[in-house]
Amino acid sequence: MPIYQIISIVVFIAIWALAAQLASSTLLPGPIEVLSVLGAAVRSGALIEHLSVTLLRVIAAFILAMSIGVGLGLLMGRSDVANRLGDPWLVIFLNIPALVVIILSYVWFGLTEAAAIGAVAVNKIPNVAVTIREGARALDAQLDEMADVYRFTFRARLYHVTLPQLQPYIAAAARSGLSLIWKIVLVVEMLGRSNGIGFQLNLFFQLFDVSSILAYSFSFTAIMLLIELLIVQPYERYATRWRFAHA
Amino acid sequence: MNDMQHVGALPMLEIAINAKVYKGADGGSVCALQDLSFDLNGGTFTTVIGPSGCGKTTLLRIIAGLDPIYEGRVGGAIARYRVGFVFQEPRLLPWRTVGENIALGSFENIESSEIKRLAALAGIESLVARFPGELSLGQARRVSLARAMAARPQLLLLDEPFVSLDEATAQRLRQVLLDIWGEQKLTVLMVSHDVREAIQLSDRLLMISEQPGRVVAEHVIELPREERNADGIEKLRREILGGDA
Numbered sequence: 001m002p003i004y005q006i007i008s009i010v011v012f013i014a015i016w017a018l019a020a021q022l023a024s025s026t027l028l029p030g031p032i033e034v035l036s037v038l039g040a041a042v043r044s045g046a047l048i049e050h051l052s053v054t055l056l057r058v059i060a061a062f063i064l065a066m067s068i069g070v071g072l073g074l075l076m077g078r079s080d081v082a083n084r085l086g087d088p089w090l091v092i093f094l095n096i097p098a099l100v101v102i103i104l105s106y107v108w109f110g111l112t113e114a115a116a117i118g119a120v121a122v123n124k125i126p127n128v129a130v131t132i133r134e135g136a137r138a139l140d141a142q143l144d145e146m147a148d149v150y151r152f153t154f155r156a157r158l159y160h161v162t163l164p165q166l167q168p169y170i171a172a173a174a175r176s177g178l179s180l181i182w183k184i185v186l187v188v189e190m191l192g193r194s195n196g197i198g199f200q201l202n203l204f205f206q207l208f209d210v211s212s213i214l215a216y217s218f219s220f221t222a223i224m225l226l227i228e229l230l231i232v233q234p235y236e237r238y239a240t241r242w243r244f245a246h247a
Numbered sequence: 248m249n250d251m252q253h254v255g256a257l258p259m260l261e262i263a264i265n266a267k268v269y270k271g272a273d274g275g276s277v278c279a280l281q282d283l284s285f286d287l288n289g290g291t292f293t294t295v296i297g298p299s300g301c302g303k304t305t306l307l308r309i310i311a312g313l314d315p316i317y318e319g320r321v322g323g324a325i326a327r328y329r330v331g332f333v334f335q336e337p338r339l340l341p342w343r344t345v346g347e348n349i350a351l352g353s354f355e356n357i358e359s360s361e362i363k364r365l366a367a368l369a370g371i372e373s374l375v376a377r378f379p380g381e382l383s384l385g386q387a388r389r390v391s392l393a394r395a396m397a398a399r400p401q402l403l404l405l406d407e408p409f410v411s412l413d414e415a416t417a418q419r420l421r422q423v424l425l426d427i428w429g430e431q432k433l434t435v436l437m438v439s440h441d442v443r444e445a446i447q448l449s450d451r452l453l454m455i456s457e458q459p460g461r462v463v464a465e466h467v468i469e470l471p472r473e474e475r476n477a478d479g480i481e482k483l484r485r486e487i488l489g490g491d492a
Contacts, residue, residue, distance in 0.1 A: 145313050146338040149330060150352050150398055160351060164342040242342045242378040 029211040038215040046200075047219060054189065054196040055223065057113075058182045061120035065177060068121070069128025070170060074162070076129065077136020086129075093126040098184050102191055111192040120184045127180070128173045135169030136162075167239050175232065182224060260287040260402065260434070261322030266459075267305055267314075279305045280317070281459035287402075292428055292435040294445035297455030303438040304335070306460070307404045310436065328402050329354065331395030335406040337387035339379040345390050346375040352394035362397070368430075369393040369423055385416040389423065396427060403428075405437040409444060421448060425472070442487065446480045447472075452487065 013031050020030035029037075041047035076083040076090075105119035139162065147157050163170070189198025197220050204212040267280040279302035287293055297303055308314040310321055311332050331352070339348045349365055350357045366372045369389040379387055388408060395403060408424070409417040425448060428435055439445050445452050446468055454464040466487050470479055 142334070142336065142338050143340065145308075146332075146334065148313055149311055149332040150394075151354055152351070156351070160340055160343060164340070167342075242380060 027208070027210050029214065034211050034214045034218070037211040038219060041212070041215055041219075047216065050195055050197050050200050050216070051219060051223065054182075054185060054198065054220065057117055057120070057185050057189070057196065058178070060117045061124065061181050061185060062174075062177060064117065064121040065124035065128055065181065066170075066174060069125045069173065070132050070166070072125065073129040073132025073169075074136045074166070077133040077139075083133070090126050090129060093122070094130070098123045098187065102184075102188050106192045113193075116185075116188045116193055120181055120188055123184050124177055124181055128177060131169050131173040132166060135166040139165050164239075171232075171236055171239075175228075178224065178227070178232075182220070259289060259322070260328075261320070262287065262310065264306070264309060264317055264319035264321075266319070267302065267309065267317040278459040280309075280461070282461050283319075283455070285453055285462055285465070286322075287434055287436060289434055290432045291451065292437070292449045293451045293453060294437045294439055294449040295453045295455055296439055296442060296445050297460060298457050299440060301455050301457050302460035303455060304406055306455075307332070307406050307436070307438055310402075311404055329398055329400045331398045331400030331403045333388070333391050333395050333403070333405045333408045335408075335410065337379070337384070337391040339387055339390055339394075341379045343378075344375065345371065345377050345379065345382070348379065348390055349375075349393045349397050352397035354398060357397055365393040365396050368396070368427060370419070385412050385420065388412070388420060392420075392424065392427070396431075400433060403433050403435045405435065407439055408437070409439075409441070417444075424448065442484050443480050446483050446487070447475050 017030050017032075020028050020033075038047070072086065076086050101122050102116075102119045105115045105122070109115035109118070143161050143165075147161050152161065185196070186198035186201065189196035190202045193199055197216055200216055201213055204210075204216070261284075263284040264280050265282060266278060269277045269279055271277050283302075283306065285293075295303055295306065305314065309317055311330050339345075340351065343351065346359075346362050346366070349362050353361075362375065363372060366375050369392050371386060371389045371393065374382065374386060374390075379390070382390065392408070405424075409420055412420065421444065424435075435449075437445070437448065442452075449468060451468065452466040453462050454466070455461065456463045464487075468475075468483065470483065
């Protein structure tokens with residue numbers, strides 16, 4: 001077991017419990033109180049419901065942002081014309097605050113699920129594109145020639161030559177993407193949806209219910225940690241196994 | 248399966264390169280090849296010999312269709328022929344196994360029994376499930392050769408395939424190449440700077456000058472391959488290189 005990680009978490013919980021004890025205020029509940037609120041929320045079914053709604057939005061926005069971002073980044077990294085055409089837009093979209101995109105999306109397209117997920121994806125696409133563009137610029141020309149000689153189809157070239165070289169860049173974009181996207185999803189939910197973790201947090205904020213705020217935040221953080229441990233990391237180990245093959 | 252009939256049946260290939268000019272980094276131009284013309288007869292093994300930097304690799308790249316910017320003509324439409332190219336660097340996909348790398352040379356789907364046969368021919372049947380990172384340079388070159396054969400090429404291009412190998416490994420690999428050539432009767436064009444190697448393997452030697460590269464001499468090796476032992480090769484080498492060897 002990762003002993004240092006466990007020590008670190010135990011120390012954090014101890015400091016938190018001590019601080020709550022000293023403050024003895026409803027504004028800083030201790031770990032045990034948060035845990036009991038969490039238990040109640042799970043039993044009532046409310047937490048699971050809002051958690052799954054938020055998770056679905058995160059997954060949809062993630063898939064949308066990654067596929068469009070990888071396509072754009074690849075195109076801009078490979079084609080000088082595409083890069084010159086796309087670069088100003090990339091700079092603009094990288095610097096538009098997430099909040100502006102979300103508000104405009106709601107104003108123009110209504111308070112709909114598509115507007116919410118689209119707004120999140122638009123916030124993330126430029127980051128993915130910039131990362132992938134760097135990878136696409138570093139593609140190995142010698143392997144391209146090899147693929148030319150053996151007349152690889154577009155699909156075979158993408159699958160066997162291009163994507164494996166982009167894998168570290170895709171992994172980096174995916175990892176930073178997942179954490180950014182779930183944070184933006186909460187804002188989107190707070191501003192224009194009637195369910196999800198973000199909607200609930202807004203409700204608890206108005207009630208000054210700090211225990212529930214912490215319980216909901218921790219539960220979602222835990223889900224993201226599980227995704228990282230059970231999906232992202234095992235996939236990375238599988239995709240990079242050839243790197244550890246040495247003579 | 249109309250293609251099957253054509254395997255190995257490459258007609259004579261005319262190569263006539265009038266000029267190949269590179270733009271240098273300083274804006275000037277470098278003439279890599281000039282008035283370089285020769286024919287390749289079907290089923291023969293030809294070696295191009297020349298000092299390093301004389302444009303030998305450029306020649307192979309033009310014939311393979313990788314470099315379309317030159318003045319001249321490479322006989323027929325090269326795009327119609329199946330070409331196998333053994334690059335100087337093995338150029339394997341490090342994230343695919345040896346077997347998958349071999350299979351990717353094939354223009355269509357390839358049976359796993361055929362992959363095994365090619366691997367056995369190249370002497371790497373025990374390495375099929377390995378990744379390229381686990382291989383020595385000699386082994387990687389064998390994979391590169393097996394991949395070229397998976398293309399069922401009519402024309403096999405080899406760019407210094409034995410350079411920077413130890414002599415014993417190089418010698419074993421030369422034998423593999425001769426076995427494959429003997430079995431398939433394909434047209435081979437090899438580039439080398441090693442005259443002994445060229446004499447041992449080829450039917451014909453083309454000597455290329457320093458830049459700009461052009462054919463300065465042509466030698467047909469008539470000695471049967473089984474008589475090309477160390478002494479025989481050395482004797483021919485002296486004849487070819489004349490007094491200065």
